[in-house]
Amino acid sequence: MHTKKTAITAAPIAPVIAERWSPRAFDATYVLTQAESISLLEAARWAASANNMQPWRFSVLNRGEALFDKAVTTGLTGFNQAWAPRASQLIVLSVPKNHHDGSPYRIAFFDAGLAAANLLTQATELGLSCHVIGGLVREELSETLGLSDELEIVVAIAVGKLAPAETLEGPAYEREIQPRVRLELDEIVLHGKP
Numbered sequence: 001m002h003t004k005k006t007a008i009t010a011a012p013i014a015p016v017i018a019e020r021w022s023p024r025a026f027d028a029t030y031v032l033t034q035a036e037s038i039s040l041l042e043a044a045r046w047a048a049s050a051n052n053m054q055p056w057r058f059s060v061l062n063r064g065e066a067l068f069d070k071a072v073t074t075g076l077t078g079f080n081q082a083w084a085p086r087a088s089q090l091i092v093l094s095v096p097k098n099h100h101d102g103s104p105y106r107i108a109f110f111d112a113g114l115a116a117a118n119l120l121t122q123a124t125e126l127g128l129s130c131h132v133i134g135g136l137v138r139e140e141l142s143e144t145l146g147l148s149d150e151l152e153i154v155v156a157i158a159v160g161k162l163a164p165a166e167t168l169e170g171p172a173y174e175r176e177i178q179p180r181v182r183l184e185l186d187e188i189v190l191h192g193k194p
Contacts, residue, residue, distance in 0.1 A: 003165050005180035020124040021180050022131040024172050026086040026160035032062070036126055037089065040159065043122030047115040055108040056115040059092040059145045067144065075141030076156070080133050083172045087131075087158035091119070092141065094151040112154045119157065129162045 003025075007018040041058060049055065061068040063085070071092070072085050084090065093116055095108035116132065123130045133156040142153055165176040 003162075003176060007180065007182070010185055016121055016124050020120055021129075023129050023162050023165075023176060024083040024131055025163040025165050025167050025176055026083070026088070026129070026158065027163040028063075028086040028167075030088050030161035031064075032088040032128070032159060036128065039126060040091070040119050040122050040128075044115040044119040047111070047118045049111040049114065050107045053108075053111070055095045055105060056112045057094045057096075057151060059094070059147070061090040061092070063088055070144050071141060071156075075137050075144055076133060077135035077137065079171065080135045082170075083168060084131075084133065084158050086160065086163070086167070088160035089158075091157045091159060092145060093154045093157065094142075094147060095154055096150055097152050098150070109154060116155065116157065123159060127161075128159060131158045132156075133158060 003023065004019075005021040007013065009018065037060065041060075044056065044058065045054070047056070061071050068090060069085075071090055072081055075092075076084055093112055095112045096105050099105050120130045120132070136153060136156060138153045141156070142151070147153070165173060168176050
């Protein structure tokens, strides 16, 4: 049975946002179509960015390719290696460390986050699922991908079709069936002094 985790919200939100969550159970037989892959990247490409600099860079790895296998085994931490190989695709998101003038590119991570959010939302719209992976061995992954020293890896995103939670075992299964929760608005909205 596929797990559904529609967000319970204090006010209505767009269904594509309410339905998005981060599974670990992916259908190991599903292959993303070229049209789906391009649609995800187009959504990311059209994200807002400071001064329209668009600092995001994407490395796209498809299951079944040697580079995908190497990225999973050397670039992901142990727990992620247990479930990520079933994803159809890994998209590694990186950003420049510095502006062209050599100054630190501090807002690049924020802009990359906006691009990732667009990608995740588009995936949900297409009936796909994504899981953002922060547990990375960044130096190994960067070397595997042949990234320049000017780029810094932010996250990897596993993409594919949702599979039943029962396809997972142990801690991955336990996390898959947990309820989807968020902090209440009162806990995240800060109010200045009167």
